[in-house]
Amino acid sequence: MSTVYVLRYRTAYDGTEMVSVYANLRAVLNRLEISDLHDNFDEDECMTIECMEVTSEETSLQRLNNIRTHKALSTRQ
Secondary structure (H helix, E strand, O other): OOOEEEEEEEOOOOOOEEEEEEHHHHHHHHHHHHHHHHHHHOOEEEEEEEEEEEHHHHHHHHHHHHHHHHHHHHOOO
16 A cells, blocks of 8 residues: 545635645645746635555455454444
8 A cells, every 4th residue: 555645626616626646745845836836826826735555456455354344244244
């Protein structure tokens, strides 16, 4: 599993949300610096940075099967 950084940007005038995904935090900071250099930050706009996990199909299937097993065991009791 790997980590990605998600930059969410919500505009002030209509609440539109845009999402960008970056491989590392430095890339997110570079993007924020570009916005700063263009002087296009508004006081009512919102930018959030989230660290998220990229999960493979194999891992998600394993997690699903773990939950199924757990549910099956708990309904027997």
